[in-house]
Amino acid sequence: xxxxxxxxxxxxxxxxxxVYTMMMAGTANEIVIIDANREKAExxxxxxxxxLSFLTPTALRVGDYPxxxxxxxxxxxxxxxxxxxxxxxxxxxRNISIFKSILDNVMQHIGDKTILLVVTNPVDVLAAFTRHYxxxxxxxxxxxxxVLDTARLKYAIAEHAGIDARxxxxxxxxxxxxxxxxxxxxxSISGMTLLEYCQQCGQCADSGLxxxxxxxxxVRDAAYEIINKKGATFYAVALAVNRILQAILNNxxxxxxxxxxxxxxxxxxxxxxxxxxxxxxxxxxKILTPTYSDDELAALxxxxxxxxxQMASFA
Numbered sequence: 001x002x003x004x005x006x007x008x009x010x011x012x013x014x015x016x017x018x019v020y021t022m023m024m025a026g027t028a029n030e031i032v033i034i035d036a037n038r039e040k041a042e043x044x045x046x047x048x049x050x051x052l053s054f055l056t057p058t059a060l061r062v063g064d065y066p067x068x069x070x071x072x073x074x075x076x077x078x079x080x081x082x083x084x085x086x087x088x089x090x091x092x093x094r095n096i097s098i099f100k101s102i103l104d105n106v107m108q109h110i111g112d113k114t115i116l117l118v119v120t121n122p123v124d125v126l127a128a129f130t131r132h133y134x135x136x137x138x139x140x141x142x143x144x145x146x147v148l149d150t151a152r153l154k155y156a157i158a159e160h161a162g163i164d165a166r167x168x169x170x171x172x173x174x175x176x177x178x179x180x181x182x183x184x185x186x187x188s189i190s191g192m193t194l195l196e197y198c199q200q201c202g203q204c205a206d207s208g209l210x211x212x213x214x215x216x217x218x219v220r221d222a223a224y225e226i227i228n229k230k231g232a233t234f235y236a237v238a239l240a241v242n243r244i245l246q247a248i249l250n251n252x253x254x255x256x257x258x259x260x261x262x263x264x265x266x267x268x269x270x271x272x273x274x275x276x277x278x279x280x281x282x283x284x285x286k287i288l289t290p291t292y293s294d295d296e297l298a299a300l301x302x303x304x305x306x307x308x309x310q311m312a313s314f315a
């Protein structure tokens with residue numbers, strides 16, 4: 001059996017929860033944790049390993065950067081945490097310096113097919129920085145993007161409509177942050193457009209159209225609400241990252257809204273943001289371009305401008 005190896009750099013809330021989620025799902029058969037606080041990493045590994053008799057056998061250990069040599073995916077969750085009241089953009093300066101140190105070490109050992117998956121916020125800008133700093137092909141450097149935001153939108157629509165979230169098909173595109181765009185025009189439920197479903201649902205006098213702004217705001221502001229209530233988001237983030245890893249390691253060709261470098265889609269070259277992408281063993285294999293409304297495209301361009309402004313700090 002081929003080894004499916006993931007190296008997790010950073011074992012804070014997101015990193016450790018993602019490792020736990022991977023272990024529960026049997027996503028990889030070898031996981032290596034790297035963290036500046038080695039004792040914390042060793043504690044996490046020991047704690048999780050004590051449950052191995054309940055799980056699919058997986059080799060989990062603490063290691064160092066040479067372990068990146070034969071990794072299928074290197075996941076970067078290390079960085080400064082988002083503080084209450086702080087935007088993802090505010091994190092950029094603190095995390096760029098952390099990333100330089102990490103990438104200098106990773107690039108000494110990385111294999112020629114290894115995928116780099118950036119999770120640390122602001123994820124779009126840090127994924128762009130990683131691509132710029134390492135010179136790797138853009139297909140091999142992706143961010144977790146709006147995979148989580150898309151899941152949040154599915155949940156919000158499903159809760160409002162009283163249906164199973166797995167029957168909602170939608171996307172959040174653009175920045176993983178304040179300018180993200182809910183693509184309601186490309187949303188469907190059980191083969192029907194959102195408008196068609198809402199007309200049959202009958203819960204709202206105007207077929208639900210007045211609720212769309214509220215649902216978008218609920219998704220956009222979800223992280224702030226969670227951080228204010230409990231200090232950090234990590235459970236759903238870990239599930240989103242695990243989903244991306246499953247798509248890569250198993251070459252699933254899954255369509256996920258990861259953050260990737262655009263090459264002119266919607267007139268937007270050389271910017272990292274989220275669009276529906278085909279994700280497989282080689283990373284981002286194709287960027288899809290559904291038809292969005294004029295308002296959504298205008299919002300997408302504003303989102304790209306916001307990311308480009310941040311990217312200018314290292315270009």
